[in-house]
Amino acid sequence: MIEKINLENVLFLDIETVPEQENFTLLDEETKLLYDLKTQYQRKDGQSPDEFYERAGIWAEFGKIICLSVGYFTFKGDIRHFRVTSFHGDEIKILKDFNNLLNNHFNQPQHILCGHNAKEFDFPFMARRMIINNIAIPPKLNLFGKKPWEVPHIDTMELWKFGDFKSYTSLRLLTKILGIPSPKGDIDGSQVGHVYYVEKDIDRIVTYCEKDVIAVAQILLRMRREDLLIDEEIIHV
Template sequence: MIQHIPLEKILFIDIETVPNAASWEDLSETEQKLWDKKTKFQRKDEISPEDFYEKAGIMAEFGKIICISIGMLEKNETLKIKSFAGHDEKKILMEFGEIFNSPRLRDVILCAHNGKEFDFPWIARRFLINGIMPPTPFQMFGKKPWEIPHIDTMELWKFGDYKSYVSLELLAHVFGIPTPKDDIDGSMVSSIYYIEKDLTRIVDYCEKDVLTLANIFRRMRQEDLLQRNLNLD
């Protein structure tokens, strides 16, 4: 039961991603052809590869991470939050990877919303693309399902119903948690990054998602909401 999981062992995590290039025209001819092949069966006949490129931010082969926000519980029932963000993805990943050298994170359990389908594999793939070995919690090869230290709040909400999808925003609403989408939502991240060039706004949005994620997990355990505390060390 999730009530038996030590909360201090859980690392709540959320990432923000954007297309690797600002526009279709910025891709090389080879990349354009590969994008065309990659998305052929996802696009409807009337949608061109160029028009579909706005979806590149959700595919690890054509996108990049611009922010990773994490949170861990303190003894005083506040959530310490720290973000790794910038324009240099490799630097973000290297700094993020260093936290797993901490004794506190030796047996850490990762928690994300839709993490098993998005955050966890995305992070692992981008580590490899950048020539870095993914941290141990992201390495799944050879492990039995119960040996993988991952919690996915979307999976918990499904209760075995694999047809169901629920957003973080909707779960926050049904649990009476303040919405994390009070300023922007995921569909706006790319334009805010490339056009408005407002990374700070994106980081704040990502950190709100981490707090919301932690509070959704708390509600699933029938526990009180957490408060936010920045600068996790």
């Protein structure tokens, strides 16, 4: 089935998220309580909500998007390129710019969104943050009333599961076993909040996010038994 997909119709994406506030003390008292209740079963024994706040970015109710990177294939004869770009900074602007991209360029029935673990994380996180920020959800993210086969999403982790619902395979592990250059650079997901709030280095985060998008595209190519992208084919715009 995936061999029949026209790669030019696929928009690959990844998001980076952080806690909505730099630290727990900046939350109002009700939000502190709600975070305490939300995370009570995730925290280790004796671990306070304050100590666990660095993980807040994984929940749309307590986190925010600081970078959204996308990539797409273009073909001109035998020449193949993979173009990568990023939206970063203010979350509302990120979401609106991404909305415009979808509505203007990836709004047809044949268009598909693709990410790694995106059905569980990226897609719902973006939709929830759009609701929170009073932004209309684009049709490609609005799944209400859609049948499973009508959902225009590909998840490379789901493809790798082959129906095995108890398995989680990280992007790093999957690229390793498939012989794909690792997307990981000098930071990992657990460090994004520190790089954003303390080091204030959004460029490092953008680079990290774009590498993940490229890795997802490489995985799909590998599953289709096609040649992997080489550096000369990747264009950052």
